[in-house]
Structure formats: C-alpha cells, structure tokens
Amino acid sequence: MTVRLTVAQALVRFLANQYSERDGVEQRLIPGCFGIFGHGNVAGVGQALLQAARTGDDDLPYHLARNEQGMVHAAVGYSRMRNRLQAMACTASIGPGSTNMLTGAALATTNRIPVLLLPSDVFATRVASPVLQELERPDSGDVSVNDAFRPLSRFFDRVWRPEQLPSALLGAMRALTDPAETGAVTIALPQDVQAEAFDWPQELFARRVWHVARPVPEPAAIARAAEIVRAATKPLLVAGGGVHYSEAYAALRAFAEATGIPVADTQAGKGALLWDHPQAVGGVGSTGSPVANALARDADVVIGVGTRWSDFTTASRTAFANPDVRFVNLNVAAFDAGKHAGASVVTDARAGLEALADAVEGYRVGDAHLASYTEHRERWTRVVDDAYHLGHTPLPAQTEVLGALDEMLDPRDVVVQAAGSLPGDLQMLWRAREEKAYHVEYAYSCMGYEIAGALGVKMAAPDREVFALVGDGSYLMMSSEVVTAVSEGIKLNLVLVQNHGFSSIGALSESLGSQRFGTSYRFRDPATGELDGATLPVDLAANVASLGADVIRVRTIAELRDAIVVARAATRTTAIHIETDPLAPVPSPESWWDVPVSEVSALGSTREARKTYEHAKAGQRPLVTPAENREDDR
Structure with a gap:
C-alpha cells in the first residue's frame, strides 16, 4: 500500500507518529513545530502543517515564532525541561531565515540538547538558479548556505530527491534519541522538493517508538x-x-x-x-x-x-x-x-x-x-545571607535582586538565565529548592536565550511559574519572543535588570586592565571621542509594554518583593523592571578563569593585570x- 503525498506532507505525517520511551513511559517525540514562513517553505512545510491542522490527521501543532534564532532557543528550553525525551521541530525559509538558526544549532549541540532543524534550501533542479537569497559559489554548484549547519549538527542530511526522505528521517530520529550523540539535527529541504509528490509506503507513517537507552556500566x-x-x-x-x-x-x-x-x-x-x-x-x-x-x-x-x-x-x-x-x-x-x-x-x-x-x-x-x-x-551560608540583604544604596545590588527572588519564589518556580553577570551570581548564590527549578544555559552562554528559552520551558511545564532574568544587554539583543508568548497566551514572568551596559564584561574588562572600555550604554562624548558620555535614555519597561506585556516598575527591594507576588498571581506575561548598580560588591568564588591579558601594553593598568594573569596561569x-x-x- 502506498499513499501519495508531497515530501513536506510526508515529513509532517511521519513526525506526528514518532514517540520516545524510557522506563516504560511514552510521549510524543516531536510534540510541535516552531516556524517562520517565507518563499522557501510556505508552499511546502507551511502547506503541510496547515493541511494537517485543518484535516485533523496526524496534526503537528504549529507555533509562530518571531525570530529564527529565538525559536531554536525555545526548542532547547523545551527539550531540556523534558530531560531530552522530546524535541521540537523548527522550520525556516531559504537563506537568512535558515542561517538565523545557526547560533541556535551551535547552542543545542554544545549543550547536548536535541532539536530538529528544517532549513529550506535552493532548488534541487536548479531550473531557476540563482534564486532569491541563494549563495552562488563559482567552484561548487551543490553548496548552499545550509552547509554551515554541518559542523554544528550531530546529524545532517539534505533531501535532494523524495526517495531520500525516509533514510534521512530515520537517521534524524536516531540522533535525537541517542543520549550520547544528541544535539542539533538538521534536514535541509530544497524548496521545490518540499512540494513534489511521491508514492510513499504506508509503513513509513506507522506509529514508531524510539527507546531511549540507559546504558549500564561495564x-x-x-x-x-x-x-x-x-x-x-x-x-x-x-x-x-x-x-x-x-x-x-x-x-x-x-x-x-x-x-x-x-x-x-x-x-x-x-x-x-x-x-x-x-x-x-x-x-x-x-x-x-x-x-x-x-x-x-x-x-x-x-x-x-x-x-x-x-x-x-x-x-x-x-x-x-x-x-x-x-x-x-x-x-x-x-x-x-x-x-x-x-x-x-x-x-x-x-x-x-x-x-x-x-x-x-x-x-x-x-x-x-x-x-x-x-x-x-x-x-558560606551566612555570607550568602549577607549578599542577599546587602542594603546597597542608592541603587540595589544585583545580589539583592536574586535574594528577593530566591526567598519569594515557590520551590517549583523555574528561573531561566544564560549570559552576563547573572549566571555567575546565580551559580554562586542561588539556593535550588527543587531539581528542575534552575535553568541556566551556560555551555554556549548565549545572550538572547533568556526570554526565548523561558518560552520553551513554560510550554514544557505549563503548571509551573517561569521567571526569565534578563539584563539590558540580552534584552536588546532578543526580546522578540515576548510577542510569541503573548500571542500564544503563554504566561511568562520577566525580571528586567537595567544597569546600562554589559556588567559582566565590564567587570572582566576592568580586571584585564581595559578599564571597562566599550561596555557601557552611553552617548559618544565629543570631548573624548569615546562612548563615555551621558547614559542613554533607553526605557526597557516601555519597550516590553509595547510588545504586549504588563509592566511593573520598581526601585527598591521591598517594591520588588511586592511585584513578585503580583507577577506570580497574574495570568498574562508580566515584566518587572528594576535598575541596579553594576559596581555593587559580590562575594568572591576564590577561583579563576583564563582570559588572556595583552602581553605588552602602553597602559599601566594592562601591565599590572598581566602580572596577575601570569601568576594565576602558573597554577594551570x-x-x-x-x-x-x-x-x-x-
């Protein structure tokens, strides 16, 4: 028996019938698909997803994202929260839509988290080449921008012909469910092939269970x-x-x-x-x-x-x-x-x-x-208590913000973070009261992961409150998935920590003798020619409100505590905005991180930092x- 479907329709039907199993518990392996449509996938995967939703056959729920990198981050957050037993799919159009997923692919593979990436590709027939957004190479006619996914993926295949789809899909599912070899899994789909019809064996669409192994030690x-x-x-x-x-x-x-x-x-x-x-x-x-x-x-x-x-x-x-x-x-x-x-x-x-x-x-x-x-x-417990209740003025310390959250959140509430000074303060100070309540992406430490990752976490655990802690640097890089959360009716709690620059890199720059150069958000000063003028009038609270979130502005830790209660009780995505002092003290981890210092310099601060660096490096x-x-x- 065969069934005639396009390649994209066959892809969707296959994915809807894949399951994972561990310890006798089964779940959908691919529970849904994030996507942004363009000319590369709207008539292929887009049509297939619509048809599945409208007919009710083998439905694969679709979630409209606002940024391709962001949707991969959301997929990572989802899978990590599900302990890698489920993986979301992500589809994007040809060219920039697909290459926008590269950072997410690197993050997924670095973190060993399964995601299924479906980048659209050039015409397999080349009948209209070069098509819009196609990268031409005079030395190779079969290379496209999607080849950039190869080193970032644990499995990569390109479906040039319909006959190649079954083996590509089976290889992808194997990699997604292999706990030792998982990461980003990429199947590149030429846009003309997506819409091409083929007679598929009915067995391809049978319910298939992938058993996630627990390898026992020798x-x-x-x-x-x-x-x-x-x-x-x-x-x-x-x-x-x-x-x-x-x-x-x-x-x-x-x-x-x-x-x-x-x-x-x-x-x-x-x-x-x-x-x-x-x-x-x-x-x-x-x-x-x-x-x-x-x-x-x-x-x-x-x-x-x-x-x-x-x-x-x-x-x-x-x-x-x-x-x-x-x-x-x-x-x-x-x-x-x-x-x-x-x-x-x-x-x-x-x-x-x-x-x-x-x-x-x-x-x-x-x-x-x-x-x-x-x-x-x-x-050390007493030191953390002091850091949580520092009483720093005139602006509170970031450690006090963490203290208020740590003490006010329910043990099952999930805190999400990824980049800047917050991950370091969190690892040092946070008191995890439940096994899955701490979610910091620090293998790739990708700015912009926080809100998108929190979206995936909340989708994976809808019964838990999710708090994304976002510095102004990360927020300005990627706040787009606030709109996705609002449109989907998915409630997030955002804590926007405004300190007018890159706090972590500012401190690192100072320790390396570079005097926080280029790490503050300021006007260019005509007198110095550098970005050391007045603070920029950036209003993150107004910005996130414009994206559809409710906003609570606070100035003190007491107000923050009250706002946390309000945010937890809210039914819509709510952002709490607070300004902190990036120079406030933080306890020392009594440890070191190797970031090279210039070996020669005309700056005395750099020369002194080099001496400290050489002393520490001697202990490697x-x-x-x-x-x-x-x-x-x-």
Whole structure:
C-alpha cells in the first residue's frame, strides 16, 4: 500500500507518529513545530502543517515564532525541561531565515540538547538558479548556505530527491534519541522538493517508538572506579547536567548519604542535590562557591557524573590542585567520560551511580573531612545571607535582586538565565529548592536565550511559574519572543535588570586592565571621542509594554518583593523592571578563569593585570593522571 503525498506532507505525517520511551513511559517525540514562513517553505512545510491542522490527521501543532534564532532557543528550553525525551521541530525559509538558526544549532549541540532543524534550501533542479537569497559559489554548484549547519549538527542530511526522505528521517530520529550523540539535527529541504509528490509506503507513517537507552556500566570499569574511590581520603563529586537528564536524583542522594562524599555542581547540574542537603557544597569552578572550590583544591579523587568538564567547571584547569588527584568519570558519552585521563565509566548517570554505590558499599569519608566541609558550608551560608540583604544604596545590588527572588519564589518556580553577570551570581548564590527549578544555559552562554528559552520551558511545564532574568544587554539583543508568548497566551514572568551596559564584561574588562572600555550604554562624548558620555535614555519597561506585556516598575527591594507576588498571581506575561548598580560588591568564588591579558601594553593598568594573569596561569595543569598512579603501571 502506498499513499501519495508531497515530501513536506510526508515529513509532517511521519513526525506526528514518532514517540520516545524510557522506563516504560511514552510521549510524543516531536510534540510541535516552531516556524517562520517565507518563499522557501510556505508552499511546502507551511502547506503541510496547515493541511494537517485543518484535516485533523496526524496534526503537528504549529507555533509562530518571531525570530529564527529565538525559536531554536525555545526548542532547547523545551527539550531540556523534558530531560531530552522530546524535541521540537523548527522550520525556516531559504537563506537568512535558515542561517538565523545557526547560533541556535551551535547552542543545542554544545549543550547536548536535541532539536530538529528544517532549513529550506535552493532548488534541487536548479531550473531557476540563482534564486532569491541563494549563495552562488563559482567552484561548487551543490553548496548552499545550509552547509554551515554541518559542523554544528550531530546529524545532517539534505533531501535532494523524495526517495531520500525516509533514510534521512530515520537517521534524524536516531540522533535525537541517542543520549550520547544528541544535539542539533538538521534536514535541509530544497524548496521545490518540499512540494513534489511521491508514492510513499504506508509503513513509513506507522506509529514508531524510539527507546531511549540507559546504558549500564561495564562491571570491570565499575570495579576500577570503585578501587580508586575506596582509596580516597578527600573525595569530591561533581554533578553535571547528565544527572538531570537521567533523573538520577535519588541515586545521587543515596550515594552521597552513604559515603559522606560532598557534592558540588556545574551550571547544568545545579539542583541535582538540593542546596540544603548536608552533602551539597554548591557550584564548583570559576563562578562557584568557596566551599566547593576549597574542596576541589585538596581533592585526591574527583568523581564527575554527567559533566563535560568545561573551563568554568575546572577553573581553566586550576581548580583541582592536588598533584596526585585522580578522576573517575561517569558519563553516557565516551568522549566526556575519557577526559582528564580518568577512570572512564561509560554509563547512564542513574545506572552508574547505583552500580558504584554497590561497589563501594561500606566506604565512608573520615569524620574530620565531613566536619571540615560542614563547618565551611555553614560559614558560606551566612555570607550568602549577607549578599542577599546587602542594603546597597542608592541603587540595589544585583545580589539583592536574586535574594528577593530566591526567598519569594515557590520551590517549583523555574528561573531561566544564560549570559552576563547573572549566571555567575546565580551559580554562586542561588539556593535550588527543587531539581528542575534552575535553568541556566551556560555551555554556549548565549545572550538572547533568556526570554526565548523561558518560552520553551513554560510550554514544557505549563503548571509551573517561569521567571526569565534578563539584563539590558540580552534584552536588546532578543526580546522578540515576548510577542510569541503573548500571542500564544503563554504566561511568562520577566525580571528586567537595567544597569546600562554589559556588567559582566565590564567587570572582566576592568580586571584585564581595559578599564571597562566599550561596555557601557552611553552617548559618544565629543570631548573624548569615546562612548563615555551621558547614559542613554533607553526605557526597557516601555519597550516590553509595547510588545504586549504588563509592566511593573520598581526601585527598591521591598517594591520588588511586592511585584513578585503580583507577577506570580497574574495570568498574562508580566515584566518587572528594576535598575541596579553594576559596581555593587559580590562575594568572591576564590577561583579563576583564563582570559588572556595583552602581553605588552602602553597602559599601566594592562601591565599590572598581566602580572596577575601570569601568576594565576602558573597554577594551570593538564589534569592528566600521573603515570605512577595508573593501574597498568603498578
């Protein structure tokens, strides 16, 4: 039996019948499609989506986005909130519409989050070439701008002929549901092929369930890891995003409680062990807590669970200073498990923690180690309390804004952030009270993710309040998905933190001897020729109101607390606008991040910063297990 459909109609029907399954729970794999139509896809994918909606057959719900990059961010937020068991599709027109998705593709792959990208492409027949928005290359007739997706995607294919669609779709679904190999998945669709009819086998559209694996660890690998852990006197566990995606919360708690091993977390792993658990010591690395960073410096064994060991986590390879430190890496991806020449255990996080717990049964850290980090943790709690209630004037500190939110939000409310100074302050200070309540995109740290990502989070968890914290830099780069939220009736809470510039890069610039050059939003001063004149009269509150959101302007932390209550109770997207002092003090993480300083300079500030840089850089090390400590050399 065959059915005659266009390529786009077949694509939509196929996607509507794909399901994922893990632990016996099934859900739609592709629950919907974001899109912006142009001449490249309006008659293809656009027509197919309309037909599906109007006929009620194999419907794939369509959501009109306002920015192609933004819709990929929303898809990432959705999938991450669903622990990578579902992935939204994103369709865009030829040329700029499709290449606008490139940043989102890079973000998805860097974060290991599945999204399905459907960029429109040039005519396969080339009958009308060059078509509008086509990039011509004199040396290659089969290259289009969509080839830029190749290095950014975990799977890429281009459907030049209808016959190629089934294999492309099956390959795409495999990559979307592979926890070790997932990321952006791209199927480029020539615009003429989208509208071309073909006789498809009926079996292509049958209900298909993709089983998301929980790889179990090799017993010998667990035995090697257990031997290392049992010999540890000052161990530290670092929980990454893989703990969330595996839903390994109970396994992590049980392991920490049985062994007494302190648990630090990465940006993606925050909340894996709640902040008030006795073994939780906060974020580790460049923006972590002094508690976790002190433990990292002395650790003789570091157990990484579901982390890719970014430079922020390792403090640019200065965090783990013990010359004899050894790594045990539990990760579903062999690529990440093998980092730092550690004992590599390729495994699902939950399965790996359960197996390791059994293998080290009876092991527990010494009382002195437990008492030491417990005391340090209690001191740090008081420091955070002080930062949350700083009483800074005349403008409040950003840490006070976070304090008001942390104390006023319900434990299930989700905070979303991505770029600027807020991620660092959040990782250091935020007290996660529920496993999925902290959502900071910090693998790509993409300005503009906040509102779009929050839209996806809210779509994935409609029963939870979602708060997007947005600095003025990120807001001005991408506020477009406020309109999408308003049009869809999706309620978001936006906290617009206005500090008239790039706070994070301003502070970094100053530490590098560049005196905050080019980081403030100011008029150009005719006297100096630089952008150091009066503050620009940018009114973010008026802007977001013009996009359809309700707005609450506040000046004090007391007013902010009242506004949070009002926003949570509202039924429409609501923005709270508050101005903060970018120079207000923030506690030190007692850590470092490698950003090179000019080796020679005519500026004294730069020369002094270079001295500090060279001193810190001397502490960098390759994080390769010493040869004398390897099992095969014993």
